[in-house]
Amino acid sequence: MANTSARMLRLLSLLQTHRYWPGEELADRLGVSPRTLRRDVDRLRELGYPVDAARGVSGGYQLQAGAALPPLLLDDEEAVAIAVSLRTAAGGAVSGIEETSVRALAKVVQVLPPRLRRRVDALHTYTVPSLPGGGPRVDSGALTVIAQACRDDERLRFRYTSRDGEATGRLVEPYRLVSRGRRWYLVAWDVERHDWRTFRVDRLTDPVATGARFRPRELPAADAATFVHERLAAVPTRYRVVVDVQVSAAEVAAQVAGWGTVEPAGAASCRLTMNVDTLDWPAFLLGSIGAEFDVVEPAELGDYLRTMGGLFLRSA
Numbered sequence: 001m002a003n004t005s006a007r008m009l010r011l012l013s014l015l016q017t018h019r020y021w022p023g024e025e026l027a028d029r030l031g032v033s034p035r036t037l038r039r040d041v042d043r044l045r046e047l048g049y050p051v052d053a054a055r056g057v058s059g060g061y062q063l064q065a066g067a068a069l070p071p072l073l074l075d076d077e078e079a080v081a082i083a084v085s086l087r088t089a090a091g092g093a094v095s096g097i098e099e100t101s102v103r104a105l106a107k108v109v110q111v112l113p114p115r116l117r118r119r120v121d122a123l124h125t126y127t128v129p130s131l132p133g134g135g136p137r138v139d140s141g142a143l144t145v146i147a148q149a150c151r152d153d154e155r156l157r158f159r160y161t162s163r164d165g166e167a168t169g170r171l172v173e174p175y176r177l178v179s180r181g182r183r184w185y186l187v188a189w190d191v192e193r194h195d196w197r198t199f200r201v202d203r204l205t206d207p208v209a210t211g212a213r214f215r216p217r218e219l220p221a222a223d224a225a226t227f228v229h230e231r232l233a234a235v236p237t238r239y240r241v242v243v244d245v246q247v248s249a250a251e252v253a254a255q256v257a258g259w260g261t262v263e264p265a266g267a268a269s270c271r272l273t274m275n276v277d278t279l280d281w282p283a284f285l286l287g288s289i290g291a292e293f294d295v296v297e298p299a300e301l302g303d304y305l306r307t308m309g310g311l312f313l314r315s316a
Contacts, residue, residue, distance in 0.1 A: 007030055008044065011030060011041070011044065014029060014030075015044075015049070015061065019153070020061075020062045022060040023037060023060050026060065026061060049063065051063055051064070052064055138202045142205075143184065143201065145207045146201065146207055149209045150174045150175060150176060152209075152213070153214055153215070154209045154213055155171060155172065155173055155209070155211075155212040155214055156173075156207055157169065157208050157210055158170055158204050160199055160205075171192055172191060172199075173214045174186060174188045175188055175189065175217075175224060178198075178225050178228045180225075180229075183200060184200070184201040186198065186201055196220060196227070198227070235275075239276050239277070239278075240274075241260075241272075241276060241279075241282045241301055242272070242273050243272045243282070243286065243293050243294065243296060244265065244272075244294045244296060245270055245291055245293045246268065247268060247289065248264075248267065248269075248270065249262045249263065251289070252289060255285060259281075260272055261274075283305060
């Protein structure tokens with residue numbers, strides 16, 4: 001019975017994406033026969049979940065859109081993950097979502113069993129958030145529209161301002177949203193430019209789902225996060241920063257979090273390389289690492305650090 005219950009929750013989770021699932025694909029995902037899948041769908045209907053079914057060779061299943069659904073059951077780990085995520089979102093980089101997150105958090109915590117509530121409180125009390133970066137904030141409504149278009153395989157229109165200030169209209173097939181530091185990126189196939197592109201969501205305005213569906217293409221990378229990293233690394237920047245840091249590569253990599261590359265140079269030293277347009281971020285990062293370092297290039301970084309060091313010394 002435990003296996004059946006776990007499978008039912010997995011089935012419900014897949015159906016709640018609201019996409020159309022071919023019966024064969026859904027059965028493969030669950031590791032069951034088509035006959036068992038039909039029985040599980042019937043059980044969900046008995047519980048009040050409105051599942052539509054199409055018969056035939058291309059038949060499949062889909063949860064009715066806009067239907068009033070019974071409460072979703074969560075296991076312990078899922079409930080804690082939701083509560084912690086809402087706490088994080090309440091102080092995050094998404095504009096307009098803080099108050100909504102606080103309201104949702106209050107509702108979730110209220111229905112948690114005492115043992116889970118204690119876990120959430122412990123995680124909140126005994127973890128320290130990282131210092132906020134200077135990244136731009138994005139509109140929560142825009143994120144919602146984009147995420148739904150990604151989920152539903154629906155073409156998206158929006159206005160986009162490039163890094164040189166040029167504003168253009170775009171029609172894309174959205175693939176994934178990627179959060180990198182305090183910035184959000186949309187990975188999408190640009191219909192009019194016939195190529196994969198990344199778009200900074202804070203430079204994107206007026207996203208509108210067109211209602212036109214598409215068949216997802218194969219991304220030319222292992223995953224969306226890797227694609228964004230590779231694209232950003234290829235963008236020309238003003239400075240190439242190379243610094244030798246007297247601490248292990250693992251410690252530096254934990255601080256860099258994908259904003260540069262770290263190569264070991266010994267048991268307790270490494271070389272950090274970053275491509276940036278301004279020198280304030282490398283300076284902040286080196287200060288947060290808190291270890292001795294030598295600037296290899298550019299000379300401007302040494303000048304910048306001396307100027308800022310003098311400012312701090314005078315202020316102290």
